[in-house]
Amino acid sequence: MGILSTGLSGLLNSRDGLSVSSNNVANANNPAYRRQQVQQVSQQSQFVNGGHVGQGVETVDVTRITDEFLENQILRTNSRTNYSDTLATQLERIDDLFADGNNALSESITAFSNAAQDLSLRPTDLPTRQNFLDKADFVAQQFNSLGRRLDDIQRDNNSKIEQSVADINGITQNLATINEQISRDITEQDGRGLPLDLLDQRDDLIKQLSGKIAIQTVKDDQGRLNIFMKNGQPLVTNERSFDLLAITDPSDPENLVIARESVAGDTPVRFSTRYLGEGQLSALLEYRNGPLSRYQGTLGLMAARFAEQANEVQFGGLDLNGNTGQALFEFANSTAVAPPATGIDSIAETVSAFDNADPANVRMQVETLNTSQLRVPEYEIFAVDDGNNGIEYKFRELGSGNVAIPLAANGNTFTASTPSGLELFSISFAGTPELGDSFTLRTSVNGSSQLRFTGLTAEDVVARADGAPSGDNSQAVLFAKVADNASLYKREDGSGGVSIRDAFSRMLTVIGNDTITARTEALASGSVLQRLEAEQSAVSGVNLDEEAAQLIKYQQAYNANAKVISMSQQLFEELLSAIR
Amino acid sequence: MRVSSLQYFQGNIGRLNDLQAQLVQLQDKISSGVEVTQPSDDPARLFEGIQAQKAIDKAEQYNRNISFARTQLEQFDNMLERSSDTTIEAKNLLVQAANGTLSAQDRDVLATAMQALRDDMLTTVNRQDFQGRFLFSGKEEDTAPFTDGNGITALQLDDTLTDAINSVEVGQDVTVKLGIRATDAFVIDDANGDQTNVVAIMESAITKLRNNEDTTDELGLINTVFEKMQNARATVGIRLGTLDANEALNSADVNSLSALKSAAVDTDMAKAISQLVQGQTQTQAFQQTYATTSKLSLFNFVA
Numbered sequence: 068m069g070i071l072s073t074g075l076s077g078l079l080n081s082r083d084g085l086s087v088s089s090n091n092v093a094n095a096n097n098p099a100y101r102r103q104q105v106q107q108v109s110q111q112s113q114f115v116n117g118g119h120v121g122q123g124v125e126t127v128d129v130t131r132i133t134d135e136f137l138e139n140q141i142l143r144t145n146s147r148t149n150y151s152d153t154l155a156t157q158l159e160r161i162d163d164l165f166a167d168g169n170n171a172l173s174e175s176i177t178a179f180s181n182a183a184q185d186l187s188l189r190p191t192d193l194p195t196r197q198n199f200l201d202k203a204d205f206v207a208q209q210f211n212s213l214g215r216r217l218d219d220i221q222r223d224n225n226s227k228i229e230q231s232v233a234d235i236n237g238i239t240q241n242l243a244t245i246n247e248q249i250s251r252d253i254t255e256q257d258g259r260g261l262p263l264d265l266l267d268q269r270d271d272l273i274k275q276l277s278g279k280i281a282i283q284t285v286k287d288d289q290g291r292l293n294i295f296m297k298n299g300q301p302l303v304t305n306e307r308s309f310d311l312l313a314i315t316d317p318s319d320p321e322n323l324v325i326a327r328e329s330v331a332g333d334t335p336v337r338f339s340t341r342y343l344g345e346g347q348l349s350a351l352l353e354y355r356n357g358p359l360s361r362y363q364g365t366l367g368l369m370a371a372r373f374a375e376q377a378n379e380v381q382f383g384g385l386d387l388n389g390n391t392g393q394a395l396f397e398f399a400n401s402t403a404v405a406p407p408a409t410g411i412d413s414i415a416e417t418v419s420a421f422d423n424a425d426p427a428n429v430r431m432q433v434e435t436l437n438t439s440q441l442r443v444p445e446y447e448i449f450a451v452d453d454g455n456n457g458i459e460y461k462f463r464e465l466g467s468g469n470v471a472i473p474l475a476a477n478g479n480t481f482t483a484s485t486p487s488g489l490e491l492f493s494i495s496f497a498g499t500p501e502l503g504d505s506f507t508l509r510t511s512v513n514g515s516s517q518l519r520f521t522g523l524t525a526e527d528v529v530a531r532a533d534g535a536p537s538g539d540n541s542q543a544v545l546f547a548k549v550a551d552n553a554s555l556y557k558r559e560d561g562s563g564g565v566s567i568r569d570a571f572s573r574m575l576t577v578i579g580n581d582t583i584t585a586r587t588e589a590l591a592s593g594s595v596l597q598r599l600e601a602e603q604s605a606v607s608g609v610n611l612d613e614e615a616a617q618l619i620k621y622q623q624a625y626n627a628n629a630k631v632i633s634m635s636q637q638l639f640e641e642l643l644s645a646i647r
Numbered sequence: 648m649r650v651s652s653l654q655y656f657q658g659n660i661g662r663l664n665d666l667q668a669q670l671v672q673l674q675d676k677i678s679s680g681v682e683v684t685q686p687s688d689d690p691a692r693l694f695e696g697i698q699a700q701k702a703i704d705k706a707e708q709y710n711r712n713i714s715f716a717r718t719q720l721e722q723f724d725n726m727l728e729r730s731s732d733t734t735i736e737a738k739n740l741l742v743q744a745a746n747g748t749l750s751a752q753d754r755d756v757l758a759t760a761m762q763a764l765r766d767d768m769l770t771t772v773n774r775q776d777f778q779g780r781f782l783f784s785g786k787e788e789d790t791a792p793f794t795d796g797n798g799i800t801a802l803q804l805d806d807t808l809t810d811a812i813n814s815v816e817v818g819q820d821v822t823v824k825l826g827i828r829a830t831d832a833f834v835i836d837d838a839n840g841d842q843t844n845v846v847a848i849m850e851s852a853i854t855k856l857r858n859n860e861d862t863t864d865e866l867g868l869i870n871t872v873f874e875k876m877q878n879a880r881a882t883v884g885i886r887l888g889t890l891d892a893n894e895a896l897n898s899a900d901v902n903s904l905s906a907l908k909s910a911a912v913d914t915d916m917a918k919a920i921s922q923l924v925q926g927q928t929q930t931q932a933f934q935q936t937y938a939t940t941s942k943l944s945l946f947n948f949v950a
Contacts, residue, residue, distance in 0.1 A: 095652050102651075159687070166685035173697065177704045184708050188715050188815055188825075191788065192778070531786075536805075538780070538788035540813040547816075572697045579686030579693060586687065601654060608651020615945035 069113070069122065070638065074631030076123030080107055081628055083126045084621035091609045092618075099271035101131040101607040103263060131263050134606045138270065141599045142277040142284075146345040148592040149278035153350035155585035157224065158358060162582040164216055165575055173571055175209040176373075176550045178202045183546035190530035190540040191387065197525040199546070203377065203395055204520040210370040214515030217363050221321065224355050228323050231279055231348045232313045238276045239294065239308035245269045246291040247306040253290045261290065276302075280311075281344025297344035300327055300336070317427035318419035325352065337421045358581055360509060364444020365574050367414055367514025368555060369567050371438045374398070374518055376549045384529040384542035392529035392542075399517040412436060414514035417494075418507040429498035431506040434480055437490045438511065439557050439564065443467075446483070446492070446508045448474070450500040458502055460494075465507060485559035659937050666930045673923045676914045683912040692911045699908035705819075706897040706904070712815045713890045713897070719825050720883050720890070726782060727832060727880045730771045730845070734873045737764045737849055741866040744856060751859040758856035765849040769795055772833050772846065783829040785811040792829035793846055800846040806830050818893040823886050832879035835872050838864070845872045 087105050094100035106128040112119035182195075182202040189195045245265055252262045269292065276282055281297045287305070294303040301309055309328050312335050316322040325343065326335035340356070343349035374396035381392035398413050415433040419426040431448065445465035453459035461471035462483045474481035474494070482493040492510065500506075531539035553564030565573065676682050683692045740757050743749070749757075773791045775781055780788040784804060793800050805811075814822040833845045843851075852865040 096656075098653060162685050162687045170697075173701075177701075181704075181708050181711075184712060184816070187813065188712065190813070191780075536786040536788075536790075536808070536811070538784070538786040538813065540786075544814075544816075568701060572694050572701075575686045575697065576690040576694045579688070579690030582687035583690070601658070604651045604654040605649045608653055610649060611652040612945040613649075615949055619949065 069120065070635040071632060073110075073121070073123035074628045074635060076110060076125060077628035078625060078632065080105070080124045080126050081621045081625035083129075085618060085625065087129055088614050088617040088621060092611065092614045095609040095611055095614075099267050100609070101133050101263075101267055101270075102609045103129050103131055106130055128260070129263065131266060132607050133270075134603065137599060137603045137606065141596065141603060142274065142282065144592060144596045144599055145274055145277045146281040148589065148596045149347045150345035150350045151585060151589040151592050153347045154354055155582070155589040157220075157351070157354045158578075158582040158585050160220055161217070161359070161362060161578055164213070164220075165578060172206075172209040172213055173568065175202070175205045176568060176571075179206045180547050180550050183543055183549075186528070186530055187540040187543035187547060190543050191538060193525045196387070196528040196530070199528055200520075200523060200525065206373065207396060207518045207520040210366070210373075210515045210518045213366060214363070214370070214513075214517075217359065217366070218516055221355060221359055221363075224351055224359065225321075225323050228325075228348065228351045228355075229313045231351060232311045232325065235276065235279045235302075235348065236308070236310045238272050238279070239302045239310070242269065242272050242276070242292070242294065242303045243306050243308040245272070246303065250289040250291050250306070278347060280346040280348050296327075296342065298338065298342035300338070300342070316418065316421065318430065319416065321416075322355070322418065323352075324421060339421075360512060361444055362574065362578065363512045363515065364509055365511075365570065365577075367511030368438055368441060368444060369570055369574075370514040370518040371398075371414055371436070371511050372554050373549060373567055375438060376552065376554055377546065380542050380545045380549070381529045383545075384532050385535075386529050387526040387537075389537075391533070393523060393527060394521050395523060397519050397521050398514070399519050414511050414517055415492075416509040416512045418509070420505040420507070423504040423506075424501040425498065429496065429500050429504065431500075431508065432495050432497060433508065433510075434493040434495055435490070436492045436510055439554050440485060440489050440491050440559075440561070441510055442556060444510055444512070446510065448494065448506045448508060450502055450504040452502060458500065462508075487560040489559065489561050656941075659941070663930075663933065663937070666926065666933060670923065670926050670930065673919055673926060677916065677919050677923065680914050680916075681912055682914040682919075696908050696912040699904045699911060703901055703904045703908070706900045709817050709897045710894055710901075713817050713894045716815050716817065716823055716825055717887065717890050720823075720887055722776070722782060723827050724880065724883050724887070726771055726774055727827070727876055727883065730768060730833070731873065731876050731880065733764050733768045733771065734845065734869060734876060737761060737768075737852070738866065738869050738873065740764070741852060741862050741869060744852075744862050745866065754856045754859050758853045761849055761853050761856060765846060765853060768849060769793065769800065769846050772829055772844075783827065783832065785826060785828040786813060787811070792833070793844065799850055800844065802829065802834055802842065802844055804829060806834070806842070817890060818896060821889070821893055823889055827879045827883060831882075832876050833872065835868065835875055837868060843868065845869075845876075848872060 084105050087103050091102050094102075105126055107124050108127050110122040110125050112121045114120075179199075179202040182199040185195050186199045245268060249262060249265050249269070252260075252265070273282070273284065273292070273294070276294070280302075282302065283295045283297070285293045285295070287293060291305055292303070293301065293305065295301050302311075303309070312326045312328065313323045314326050314335065314337075316324050324337055325340070325348070326337040329336055340349055340352045343352070377396055378394045381395050384392055386392050412433045412435060415436060417431040417433065419430060423429065443464045446462050447465045448460055448462045449471060450458050451461055451471075460474045460476070460481050462474055463469045463471040472483070472486075474483045479495045480493050481495070483491045485491060492508065494508065530543040531537060532541040535541060550568045551566045553566055555565045555567060555570050557564040683689045683696060686693055740761050744754060744757050772783055773781065773793055773795065774783065781791050783792045784790050785808075787804055787808075790803055792802065792804055794803055811828055812824045812826055814824050817823050829844075834842060835844070837843045848865055848868045852862050852869075855862050855865065
């Protein structure tokens with residue numbers, strides 16, 4: 068009797084082995100699949116006549132082969148890789164925008180300077196004057212075109228943010244469902260026999276999630292996985308998921324910020340980008356607040372400086388009819404274009420920090436900008452204690468970590484100046500900020516897209532200086548220098564500076580270097596991820612040759628066990644015939 | 648090391664993709680002839696290329712300015728030549744008039760000849776270009792340099808005006824004045840320190856010849872104004888020389904800058920082509936080994 072049951076146990080075990088191997092073969096191309104193995108133990112032996120005789124084999128479990136340490140490393144690296152990949156991809160879009168032959172902006176600036184040179188040769192010639200105006204319009208259009216394309220990229224980035232949040236919510240909802248199924252399975256089977264396919268699915272979803280947002284996971288005793296963000300906010304607890312929300316910044320309708328459903332069910336909790344850790348979502352947010360906004364600001368500053376200088380030339384001389392010149396450029400939405408104001412303040416944008424006491428209603432406004440002195444496109448302004456139970460405002464370059472410098476108060480207007488006393492900008496407030504409030508000033512973010520040619524006629528062009536004879540070309544000569552004057556980024560004492568043309572070349576260099584850095588980081592973390600995935604695949608992936616060998620092995624074992632069974636039948640028949 | 652089958656295939660496909668992407672990039676560089684097309688290709692080289700292009704644009708504009716200035720200054724040269732010729736003829740008349748044997752009638756004939764020269768001279772000094780701008784008026788282009796009324800011809804330009812002629816840039820920090828003002832060619836002070844001009848001198852000579860009076864003073868003044876005209880011609884000649892020199896300089900700059908730009912952004916063909924050949928060989932070798940090794944499977948032997 069022993070031989071028969073021993074043979075049978077071997078037969079069944081071999082069949083299990085064949086099933087598991089077949090399943091491995093079937094899933095060989097499924098990247099989420101972890102190869103499975105039959106766990107077998109020998110059946111309890113029997114004590115017969117002074118010795119233990121084995122009673123066959125038993126399949127106790129089918130397990131997945133995984134390495135938890137590797138899997139966790141992959142999650143972390145996946146967050147980082149997706150972060151740098153997303154940043155690189157988004158930067159490459161801007162890099163493409165400035166591809167060669169697409170440098171219509173610098174061509175238009177050259178054309179403007181050439182037209183001004185021609186104007187200096189024939190200052191009273193009407194066709195020459197008209198050509199000069201056409202080129203001024205051309206410059207404005209090219210600034211607009213670049214500005215609008217950057218705005219498009221920003222809008223597209225916003226929809227990517229919304230998509231990323233939707234993806235995260237979809238994944239966490241699925242994870243909550245799987246948690247529930249796994250926990251039910253485990254409860255029903257007294258903690259034995261983990262549902263391997265569900266575990267595979269869950270691991271795959273967690274990996275996808277880690278690409279979107281940095282996560283930490285904690286397993287509970289019912290096999291459920293609780294998932295938290297970097298700051299400890301829960302995304303999935305037990306069988307419940309918490310949605311992230313992409314909501315419009317109340318102080319900046321163009322900007323999206325991330326919030327989370329509150330556990331208690333009251334108002335959503337907004338949180339700062341740094342709590343998102345790495346991953347696609349934070350890359351998209353940082354891209355918008357970092358490089359994109361900086362490029363928009365730099366381009367806007369160039370546009371503003373170009374317009375201001377050209378207008379100064381117009382205001383400093385006489386047109387063909389002997390009248391003082393009018394503005395050549397203006398900014399859309401600007402309130403004043405008459406000399407000397409050019410509505411420069413309308414190119415700026417202000418953002419209230421989300422944790423301000425009343426971010427939607429207490430707003431900062433820009434009064435004046437000294438575009439030639441601004442060193443960076445963005446500043447931050449804080450309301451701090453003046454040591455006298457009042458509020459004092461301080462500013463510094465955004466993200467610089469420098470010591471903040473107080474703004475000089477004059478009624479409700481506050482002026483920021485360089486240490487040498489040159490004005491940078493002045494601001495005022497609608498509503499009264501509270502202690503601890505802070506604001507971001509994007510000085511020129513709209514400059515490029517809002518630059519407009521005022522539509523002057525040929526007679527309105529100013530070529531001659533005030534008081535000079537009608538054939539004078541002094542002002543025309545000044546027009547020719549607008550793009551080449553050191554008019555931007557002056558030192559704090561007002562000396563030095565960079566020309567508009569050079570600022571543009573420098574901006575291209577910055578874009579190129581930013582892109583290269585992001586790409587290099589993406590490559591580096593991508594190759595780490597690849598290596599880890601290779602290691603993981605080496606542990607958990609299916610090797611077809613190996614499975615073929617397993618199949619042969621179990622097939623042979625199956626045959627051998629069948630032989631044992633038929634032999635036991637033979638033995639039994641021999642026994643019967645001996646009796647007969 | 649254990650290798651999973653999926654990883655084996657995916658890894659190979661990934662490598663094949665990389666190789667093909669490299670080939671496409673190389674082909675692109677070769678067919679376009681430009682290696683640095685966008686900032687991230689090489690920021691430093693792109694910057695160099697842009698700076699070179701900026702300097703090329705500038706030099707080319709200088710040369711356009713030069714051809715305009717040359718046409719302009721050649722007009723002045725022609726007009727000054729013509730006025731000089733007329734002045735020489737007037738001088739000859741006055742030398743003849745100095746001959747004591749001449750009768751009043753002879754002097755009258757000389758006066759008539761002088762009148763013709765005076766009319767010719769006035770046309771020359773009040774010359775307008777095809778757009779009606781007075782050549783010798785500098786920035787006061789709408790004002791005729793000299794009156795053409797009754798009585799003595801007088802200067803109409805503002806002779807206190809400084810910087811009365813437009814300049815044009817013909818090179819880095821090199822400017823050339825676009826013309827000569829009447830005050831610098833045709834106007835002198837007489838013995839009493841009063842302002843006079845070439846036409847007025849001739850008119851004074853005509854009156855004296857008709858009255859059979861001595862014209863020695865006018866001969867002296869004509870000589871002085873002739874010298875001033877020659878100085879003006881010399882000035883124009885020097886400016887034309889400056890234009891030629893700068894044009895040559897600018898053209899040389901354009902050449903060397905174009906070479907610089909090309910070195911910065913253009914494809915190094917020899918290098919790119921040898922890389923392409925190397926890449927092709929590599930891809931081919933890879934495809935062959937992949938095709939061979941991927942056929943290896945134990946399942947081929949499972950009955």
